Amino acid sequence: MVGIVSYGAYIPIWRISRDLLSKGAPGERSVAGKDEDSLTMAVAAAQNCLKDFDRESIDGVLFASTTSPFREKCAASTIAAALDLRRDIFTTDFANSLRAGTSALKAALSMVKSGMARQVLVTAADCRLGPPGSVFEQTFGDGAAAVLVGMEGLIADFEGDFSITDEIYDVWRRDIDLYVNSWEDRFIFLHGYQAVLSEVISGLMKKMGVEPKDVRKAVLPAPDLRRVMDLARALGFDPKTQLQDPLIDNVGNTGAAQPLMLLAAALEEASPEDRILLAGYGNGGDAFIFKVRAEIKKIDSKWRGVKSYLQRKKHVPDYATYLMWRKLVLTPPPRVPMSVSYPSATAIWRERKRIYSLHGVRCKVCGTIQYPPQRVCIKCRAKDNFEEVGLGGRRGKLFTYSFDFIRGNVPIGIVNLEGGGRLFLELTDVESGDIKIDMPVELVFRRLDLWREDGIYGYFWKAAPARD
Amino acid sequence: MPGVKDKVAIIGMGCTRFSEHWDKSVNDLIVEACYEAFEDAGIEPKDIQAAWIATAWSGELGRTLAYPLKLNFIPVTRVENRCASGHDAFINACYAVACGAFDVVLVCGAEKLKDTGLPIPGDYNPTTLYTSRVDTGYLPVTAWAMFALRYFHHYGIPIEEGRRILSKIAVKNHFNGYLAPKAQFRRRITLEEALKAPIIAWPLGLYDCCGIADGAAAAILVRADLARNYRDDYVLVKGVGMSTGVYQGQIMDDFPLAYIEENFRASRMAYKEAGIENPRKQLDLAEVHDCFTIHELVIYEDLGFSPRGKAKEDVENGTFELKGELPVNTDGGLKCFGHPLGATGLRMIYEVYKQLQGKADQRQVEIRNQRGLTHTCGGTPIDAQTAAVAILGLRGV
Numbered sequence: 001m002v003g004i005v006s007y008g009a010y011i012p013i014w015r016i017s018r019d020l021l022s023k024g025a026p027g028e029r030s031v032a033g034k035d036e037d038s039l040t041m042a043v044a045a046a047q048n049c050l051k052d053f054d055r056e057s058i059d060g061v062l063f064a065s066t067t068s069p070f071r072e073k074c075a076a077s078t079i080a081a082a083l084d085l086r087r088d089i090f091t092t093d094f095a096n097s098l099r100a101g102t103s104a105l106k107a108a109l110s111m112v113k114s115g116m117a118r119q120v121l122v123t124a125a126d127c128r129l130g131p132p133g134s135v136f137e138q139t140f141g142d143g144a145a146a147v148l149v150g151m152e153g154l155i156a157d158f159e160g161d162f163s164i165t166d167e168i169y170d171v172w173r174r175d176i177d178l179y180v181n182s183w184e185d186r187f188i189f190l191h192g193y194q195a196v197l198s199e200v201i202s203g204l205m206k207k208m209g210v211e212p213k214d215v216r217k218a219v220l221p222a223p224d225l226r227r228v229m230d231l232a233r234a235l236g237f238d239p240k241t242q243l244q245d246p247l248i249d250n251v252g253n254t255g256a257a258q259p260l261m262l263l264a265a266a267l268e269e270a271s272p273e274d275r276i277l278l279a280g281y282g283n284g285g286d287a288f289i290f291k292v293r294a295e296i297k298k299i300d301s302k303w304r305g306v307k308s309y310l311q312r313k314k315h316v317p318d319y320a321t322y323l324m325w326r327k328l329v330l331t332p333p334p335r336v337p338m339s340v341s342y343p344s345a346t347a348i349w350r351e352r353k354r355i356y357s358l359h360g361v362r363c364k365v366c367g368t369i370q371y372p373p374q375r376v377c378i379k380c381r382a383k384d385n386f387e388e389v390g391l392g393g394r395r396g397k398l399f400t401y402s403f404d405f406i407r408g409n410v411p412i413g414i415v416n417l418e419g420g421g422r423l424f425l426e427l428t429d430v431e432s433g434d435i436k437i438d439m440p441v442e443l444v445f446r447r448l449d450l451w452r453e454d455g456i457y458g459y460f461w462k463a464a465p466a467r468d
Numbered sequence: 469m470p471g472v473k474d475k476v477a478i479i480g481m482g483c484t485r486f487s488e489h490w491d492k493s494v495n496d497l498i499v500e501a502c503y504e505a506f507e508d509a510g511i512e513p514k515d516i517q518a519a520w521i522a523t524a525w526s527g528e529l530g531r532t533l534a535y536p537l538k539l540n541f542i543p544v545t546r547v548e549n550r551c552a553s554g555h556d557a558f559i560n561a562c563y564a565v566a567c568g569a570f571d572v573v574l575v576c577g578a579e580k581l582k583d584t585g586l587p588i589p590g591d592y593n594p595t596t597l598y599t600s601r602v603d604t605g606y607l608p609v610t611a612w613a614m615f616a617l618r619y620f621h622h623y624g625i626p627i628e629e630g631r632r633i634l635s636k637i638a639v640k641n642h643f644n645g646y647l648a649p650k651a652q653f654r655r656r657i658t659l660e661e662a663l664k665a666p667i668i669a670w671p672l673g674l675y676d677c678c679g680i681a682d683g684a685a686a687a688i689l690v691r692a693d694l695a696r697n698y699r700d701d702y703v704l705v706k707g708v709g710m711s712t713g714v715y716q717g718q719i720m721d722d723f724p725l726a727y728i729e730e731n732f733r734a735s736r737m738a739y740k741e742a743g744i745e746n747p748r749k750q751l752d753l754a755e756v757h758d759c760f761t762i763h764e765l766v767i768y769e770d771l772g773f774s775p776r777g778k779a780k781e782d783v784e785n786g787t788f789e790l791k792g793e794l795p796v797n798t799d800g801g802l803k804c805f806g807h808p809l810g811a812t813g814l815r816m817i818y819e820v821y822k823q824l825q826g827k828a829d830q831r832q833v834e835i836r837n838q839r840g841l842t843h844t845c846g847g848t849p850i851d852a853q854t855a856a857v858a859i860l861g862l863r864g865v
Contacts, residue, residue, distance in 0.1 A: 341599070341601065342601070343599070343600055343601035343602070344599040344600060344601070346599075347599040347600035347601075348600045348602070350600075351600050351602075355600060355602050368720070369721070370719050370720075371719065374719075378714055378715070378716060378719050378720055379720065399618065399725070400614040400615070400617050400618040400621070400725060401614060401617065402606075402610045402611075402613035402614045402617065402669050402670065403610070403613075403669055403670060404604075404605065404606055404607065404610050404669075405607075405610075405668060405669060406605075406607060407605075412604050412606055412610065412614075413614070414614065414717075414718065414725075414850065416721045417721070420721055421721055422718065422719055422720060422721040422723075424603070424604065424718045424850060425604060426604045437617060437618070437621050448601075448602060450601060458600075458601055458602050459602070460602035460603075
């Protein structure tokens with residue numbers, strides 16, 4: 001049997017009140033931090049998904065997003081490196097459709113079912129831009145989700161699927177567009193979203209012989225609350241009891257990540273024997289039925305589902321901050337003459353283990369963990385006698401800290417890790433007044449704010465306040 | 469191990485004013501400092517047999533010195549050890565003279581910083597080891613602020629109390645700098661002014677930070693047995709020491725960041741050579757590397773002037789003030805005299821040289837032990853520093 005082994009959602013800590021985007025607009029939406037993008041959010045979701053799991057049998061990583069930081073460069077390979085996975089695995093990106101998340105899931109199920117892979121990790125993330133002042137800007141949210149597909153240790157069985165393809169301009173971005181375009185509201189709802197999802201979901205239920213009453217939760221993509229409720233009703237579901245809360249009010253529409261994030265939310269609350277219907281939409285539709293197993297009770301749902309993330313939040317202070325974070329308003333770099341150099345792709349390649357996988361070394365003679373990796377032990381001076389040790393995602397305590405005023409009081413600090421080792425890092429997801437010596441922190445994978453990029457996005461680990 | 473003690477004599481010194489010399493190039497500063505030294509020593513440039521030029525960022529190669537002075541095709545070594553460059557050049561010149569390779573040499577330190585601001589290479593990140601540019605950048609002030617917070621935490625000093633102690637050091641150095649004609653900042657400040665100054669990197673405020681200046685200083689060294697041919701009040705090198713760290717504070721998870729190991733090691737190397745057992749009692753003055761007030765505070769402990777964790781009590785008691793038990797930074801230190809990196813070590817030697825000769829005017833300290841200490845330290849406490857110490861004295865000690 002093929003199915004779901006684990007799941008993990010990720011919602012950034014930041015929210016912006018919709019009132020700041022349009023006076024009187026209700027609720028809030030999630031906002032990726034200044035140092036987050038779809039790639040880093042996918043890593044965070046994957047870390048949640050893989051917590052307490054061995055990573056050795058993961059034979060593939062799929063990354064689904066319409067907002068990959070790269071047009072030409074495989075983000076899944078970066079994600080696999082950040083997760084410190086084996087080299088002999090399959091990685092690829094699914095893109096260009098809000099359906100990318102469910103399409104990647106379908107590919108993963110096929111890979112495992114066919115025996116091509118033992119486990120495949122599906123990650124999906126989005127960080128879409130609505131034009132400033134638009135309704136999209138208010139309804140979009142940023143976030144990610146991951147699903148581990150396998151054959152053993154399942155928490156939910158995959159029972160069946162159905163897909164259709166469809167050609168329409170409803171929401172789209174051309175290769176030159178920064179913001180999402182859309183056609184007239186009523187047209188795209190009637191002939192796009194509602195028509196296609198009705199067709200694919202009815203088709204699946206008919207194929208499987210499943211009635212609406214047999215479905216415990218319908219996990220449906222939701223551009224907004226009203227449309228998804230109308231759709232659920234039209235399909236014969238009771239929107240109050242059977243529709244998975246689409247998190248429109250407090251997170252927003254997280255694009256390609258939305259179906260998998262809502263699936264994680266459904267699994268977080270699922271009981272054994274529950275049947276979950278999942279659908280994705282975007283120039284066609286994918287639909288799946290999963291049946292929850294008793295093993296669902298064994299998995300630690302905290303920080304896997306969305307509940308803890310909905311509680312954990314900080315508010316973006318104003319719209320200008322949001323615009324600067326998304327680089328829609330550019331500020332000149334600080335003036336420190338003759339002091340800026342470009343990142344070297346050669347150096348990044350050479351140091352990829354210590355950068356992406358955050359490998360340090362442990363001295364085989366004296367046991368001291370050291371980062372970055374050394375040739376000669378700082379403690380006992382033994383030469384070339386180390387074993388590598390992955391430090392990504394570890395927790396620790398803040399040893400000391402300060403603020404770099406040149407870059408606008410960016411907090412930086414020294415962290416002593418649980419299990420040994422010391423790192424000097426930037427701090428993130430924290431406000432200056434909340435930083436204290438000895439505060440618990442955890443290492444998170446983030447994008448760097450380089451003054452001069454030379455076409456390169458730097459990625460590295462930072463320390464964030466530890467989640468409890 | 470034969471050292472340099474009593475084998476090398478300083479027979480002449482020069483120092484420009486340390487300032488924002490908008491109208492002077494590094495060549496102008498070098499010519500001014502070196503010609504003052506030539507005149508003080510009573511020699512001609514042609515008498516120089518070898519030379520060292522210390523500069524962190526204001527020139528490459530020995531030509532940085534040879535070209536402005538038109539030295540006559542002699543050996544010239546360019547030395548870079550960040551803020552310890554001046555001492556490093558001085559120490560290497562001492563080794564060359566002590567071993568008999570040369571009789572008369574010139575050491576010059578020079579820096580021109582105000583054209584560009586402080587140019588620290590590579591996203592102002594001292595960790596230039598890594599060109600992948602993923603490691604976080606930081607300024608010296610940020611690193612020292614991290615050290616200060618940890619130092620206060622280590623000894624249970626409330627931050628506000630710690631800030632007041634640091635401000636007292638700034639007030640002392642401003643008092644001394646007011647009396648030094650060649651200092652960059654010649655203005656007395658009050659404790660309240662220091663405490664209320666803008667924060668640069670918490671908990672360090674404006675007056676906890678030294679001034680970035682342009683300047684040059686120079687020394688003429690000769691074999692000690694030749695010194696009397698030039699002057700009676702020559703000053704002897706009594707001991708030198710250097711130590712370089714290995715990123716212990718950033719890598720070793722048990723390293724406390726409550727002291728500077730490099731300072732401790734460099735000073736003990738110099739004390740051993742100079743025969744000093746109790747620096748607080750055996751020195752008349754010390755010029756130390758107060759790039760930030762927190763550094764001066766911990767130097768008192770690293771160099772053995774105060775017991776560990778007790779420097780604040782000595783600050784409260786005025787131990788290191790001009791009329792105190794051991795005056796420190798009698799010319800205002802880096803804080804007020806200014807800090808043109810490569811020149812700073814030689815500026816300190818200049819001050820001790822003048823003090824030992826009794827030529828320090830209003831800042832003159834009582835010369836009882838005939839010995840003074842100078843100390844610089846390049847780098848920051850969260851990376852790997854180079855600390856250097858030179859102890860100078862008169863004949864017969």
